[in-house]
Amino acid sequence: MIEGFTRQETLALTQTTSSRLAYLDRTGVIVPQKYGNPKKPTVIYSWEQVLEIRTIAHMRKQISLQMVRKLVAFLDKHGLDTTLHDKHLVTTPNEVFLVAPDWADMPQVMKVADREGAGLGQLVLMVLPPLNTVIQDIWQAATASNVIDFESFRQRAKTTPTQAG
Template sequence: MSLIQGFTRQETLALTDTTSNQLQYLERQKLVIPQRIGKSRKPTVIYSWEQILEIRAIKHLRRKNVSSQMIKKIIKFLDKSGVDESLRDKHLIVINNEVFWVQQDWSDLQQKIPTIVKIAGKDNANIGQYMLLVIPIFSDIVQEVWKAAKNSELIDFESFKERAKVNENKIA
């Protein structure tokens, strides 16, 4: 028996704390498109580790009242800038309907400070402009997924540990 290279729809629901309707909406909006295995009318739906984190990142933005339309604008900005358009590994800050991206280079903190770019806003003013903000610590999405896996009755935790691409003890 081979190990599935991803997570089933039911596992994804448990790991991301979302509903089936929310997953369908993300797919219809082309924000997260799972892999389908099998040619039947009911194929097996598989989400990758990266997609699990992406769904959690989107969920965080939605909790901060960032609309799906605004999320699409963020992804479009990242894509047009030639940057990986995934949200899961970006440090985003939401302040009063504006979204800022903190580009971090902590390798030489005494010489550099994080670069902060406005990437979305309700009025679309100053998009792409560099900013200076005092920022709170960004919560770690990976730790949330590990916690959800540990607490889930649905997830086989030993199998999850093999499939998760980031060990919870190796994250900063």
């Protein structure tokens, strides 16, 4: 049995576009496993990559893919885990802030990405959904999809909605 998810399944679960998946692969943000013919390989995404793609889709409502790349580069440069789906991130159209976990009474917010000059004076914050919401969204997409074999999906998904919530 396949451990991960095909390109078509990933498109259905993450509700993103084929060109977005290609861009994420080409830029090294999310690189799937590739098998077979190098010119037209079979592409398989892990459960964690599906979570990451869905999280990036949420982020794209507020920031550019270039900003996502800057965020990942910042995390990598500072020795932090580069996965986004398990982080509490707050975005504005020009900035991304990381709310650091386990800092008791007063959470500390660190600016982790910025695009200079645009939208000065306007502050519209969007809190990305917590991981359990991303997982529940993916399960709902799997249930509603005509592309996904739901029984196969259940066996391959690493986290159930009840484990996430």
